[in-house]
Each structure stands twice: as C-alpha cells, then as structure tokens.
Amino acid sequence: MTDPVAGVVADQSGAGKAPTLGPERAPSGVRFAPAPPPLRVPGQVCALTPDTAMQKVVLPGLVELTLGNVVVPGRFDPHRISGFVMRLEDVPPSSSSELARRLGLDQVAGWPVTDDLYVLRFYAHSPQLYIAPFECGIYQVDLIELPAGTELWRIDSQGDEQRVGAYLNRRIGWVRTGPPMLGPAGWNRPPAPLWPTVRRGLVAGYRGEDFDADFGPRPGEVTLHPLPGQQPGEDFIDQAGACTLPVMIGELDFLDVVRWCGGWHGLPVELVDTEPECAVIHYIGRNGPRAADLGLAEVDYRVWRGSVPHTELVDVAEQRVALR
Numbered sequence: 001m002t003d004p005v006a007g008v009v010a011d012q013s014g015a016g017k018a019p020t021l022g023p024e025r026a027p028s029g030v031r032f033a034p035a036p037p038p039l040r041v042p043g044q045v046c047a048l049t050p051d052t053a054m055q056k057v058v059l060p061g062l063v064e065l066t067l068g069n070v071v072v073p074g075r076f077d078p079h080r081i082s083g084f085v086m087r088l089e090d091v092p093p094s095s096s097s098e099l100a101r102r103l104g105l106d107q108v109a110g111w112p113v114t115d116d117l118y119v120l121r122f123y124a125h126s127p128q129l130y131i132a133p134f135e136c137g138i139y140q141v142d143l144i145e146l147p148a149g150t151e152l153w154r155i156d157s158q159g160d161e162q163r164v165g166a167y168l169n170r171r172i173g174w175v176r177t178g179p180p181m182l183g184p185a186g187w188n189r190p191p192a193p194l195w196p197t198v199r200r201g202l203v204a205g206y207r208g209e210d211f212d213a214d215f216g217p218r219p220g221e222v223t224l225h226p227l228p229g230q231q232p233g234e235d236f237i238d239q240a241g242a243c244t245l246p247v248m249i250g251e252l253d254f255l256d257v258v259r260w261c262g263g264w265h266g267l268p269v270e271l272v273d274t275e276p277e278c279a280v281i282h283y284i285g286r287n288g289p290r291a292a293d294l295g296l297a298e299v300d301y302r303v304w305r306g307s308v309p310h311t312e313l314v315d316v317a318e319q320r321v322a323l324r
Contacts, residue, residue: 046087046137047127048087048124048127048130048139049124049127049219050123050124050125050126050127050219050220051123051124051219051220052087052088052123052124053087053088053089053121053122053123053124054085054086054087054088054121054122054123054124054139055085055086055087055088055119055120055121056081056083056084056085056086056119056120057103057105057117057118057119058118058119058120058152059111059112059300059301060112060114060116060118061112062076062300063118063152063185064181064183064184064185065078065184066078066152066165066174067152067164067165067174067176067181067184067185068174068183068184068185068186068187068188069173069174069187069188069190069192070184070187070188071194073273073280073307074273074280074305074306074307075297075299075305076299077194077196077272078173078174078194079145079146079167079170079173079194080143080144080145080146081120081141081143081144081146082141082142082143082144082282082300082303083140083141083300083301083302083303084138084139084140084301084302085130085138085139085140085141086137086138086139087137087139088121090137091103093155093159093161094159095155095156095157095158095159096114096115096116096117096155096156096157096159097115097157098159099117099155100117108301111301115156115157116154116155116156116157117154117155118152118153118154118155118164119152119153119155120146120150120151120152120153121150121151121152121153122146122147122149122150122151122216123147123149123215123216123219125147125215125216125219126215126323128257128321128323129141129144129257142270142282142284143259143270143272143282143284144201145170145201145202145214146167146214147214147215147216147217148167148168148169148214148215148216148217148223148246149166149167149168149216149217149218150166150167150216151163151165151166151167152164152165152166152167152174154178162178163177163178164176164177164178164179165177165178168190168239168240169214169216169223169225169242169244170193170194170212170214170225171191171193171194171225171242171243171244172190172191172192172193172239172240172242173188173190173191173192173193173194174190174192175190190240191240191241191242193242195228196272196273197273197274197275198260198271198272198273198274199212199258200258200259200260200270200272201213201257201258202214202215202222202255202256202257202323203255203256203257203258204222204224204252204253204254204255204256205252205253205254205255206224206245206247206251206252206253207233207253208253209230210227211224211225211226211227211230212224212225212227213225213255217246218246220248220249220250221246221247221248221249222246222247222249222252222255223244223245223246224236224244224245224246224247225242225243225244226243232245233245249324252324254322254324255322255323255324256320256321256322256323257320257321257323258318258319258320259318259319259320260316260317260318260319261284261316261317261319262313262314262315262316262317263313263314263315264281264294264308264312264313264314265294265312267283267285267287267290267291267294268283268284268285269281269282269283269284269285269313270282270284271313271316272305274310275307277309277310278307278308278309278310279307279308279309279310279313280305280306280307281296281305281306281307281308281313282303282304282305283296283303283304283305288302288304291304292304
C-alpha cells in the first residue's frame, strides 16, 4: 500500500509546486534578530511583496514539537508564529554560532546554546500582516498561521543547511523531510488536522461559499479548506485524507483575516482557544513585563500566552480585516 503522506512529500518537491526555500533557489539566508531595534525613518522602509522570502529563528525547544505536530494547550501551536521575522535576503549565510552572535541570540537571557540553528522559511504573501519594519530589515507579526509550503531548515556549525520539515497546510500539518527523530518529532504523523475551538486567521469566499484558508503554496495563491460538515466540491484535491483546493487570490469573492480581541486586566489580548471554564489568550501589546507580572508565560521570545477564566475577559469582539 502506498503511503499517502509520502506521496504528498513527493508532490511537494515535484513539478508545479512551490519552490524550495533553500540556498539553491532563494537569496542567501537571513537570520532573525531578537533585540527590538530602532524604527526606520519613513524613507528607508523596505517594501515587502507577496514573493518576498521571510525567515524566523525557531526556539530550540520548539523544533521537535513543530515536526511532531504537537499542540501544547495554552502554550504552543505548530501551525502559528508570532514575534520577529526578517527578509531572507538581508543577512548572508554563516555557521550557526556566527549567526547566533550576529543576531544577538547570545545576549538573550535563557536562549539555549546549541550547535545547530533552526529557521522557518516562508513567503510574505500579504505585506499587511507585518508590523512597521525596523532597522536591519526586521519585521514583527502579532500572530499568523503559517503559509502552506513553509519549510523548517537546520543550519549546523559549518554553515551547512538541510531542510528537515515541510508544512503542507493546516489540515495535513508538518511532514518530516530529514532523518528520523525520537521523541515528539515522531509522535503525530500527518495528516494531523488542526481544528481550533475559535475560528481565526485567514478566511475566504469562493463561488459563494465560505472557507478557512492558508496562504500559499505559491505567492498569489491560497489553499481553501472546507468548514466542518461542509462537503468539498468536485474540484477539491484529496491529499493524505484532507480535501483542499489551491486557487489564485484574484478568483476569490473575499479574503479576510479574522481575530477575536478584547481586554484582560487592562491588557489587549486575542482569544485563540476556549475551554469550558477558561480561555486561552495571546497578548498583542508590547509591555512584556506587565504581561509576565500578571501570570502570562513567555512561550517564545517576547511572545506571551496563558489560560484565564472567561469571566476576566471584557469587550471580546470579532475583528475582520479585508485583504482584498
């Protein structure tokens, strides 16, 4: 019997698919800079386009959880990122230690010292998702779903790079493309669909129907996902048990980003999951020490999240931003 996931992996690198975001096909690698730098003056802003290749350093402890499609309630989702990202073209490739020094990771309290550095690579797709650029080409995102076609790369002490994982979409999850790994990286083989209790992120209208969506795999495309209970159309493609349909953005009726935002003890937060008694919130402000003082956990560099009683949330309402 043919492994459907292996077929998906083969398709991912085959003709007609999004290009691999590796050194052989993309501009030389950039590395995430953790320290918040000064803002650029208006005349120095670097323009992002849908095909701008971006990169984000992954906290070492999150690598295996990512590859294993492991959701840690109230803390981590393998299909979302938040924090600082950079354009792939802005910093030349180097050894992992040189990159860590150049990016200031050695100055970040508690950042693990390892021989390898792991980075996510993906296309920007929509410049509207990225907050005002800083010096050195650094951008910030509050919380976004990974685009279909995102890749995870390992950079070693010699500067050699290897793709170790590919994210197909939210209904299939991550597929490991490197050597087998023990531990969380092998726990949840795809398809590993993600069905959050709060609908957020990219939503799209197509031929009069409503869908969840992921950007990609190509710039200018989105991948549509039927909602629970919704029958996929005949043109949807079955990949590893998940029905999806890549379409050009210009074919859509609408394309929006949906969030549920409110307040918690005076802090601006987003509701990302809900439980019978509690809600999982993601802090969308900039006062990290205040968030930590109130009990939110720093789940990634300058990214805070936690589980709080529903009764402590105020003014929660849907926020919808049109991207078309």
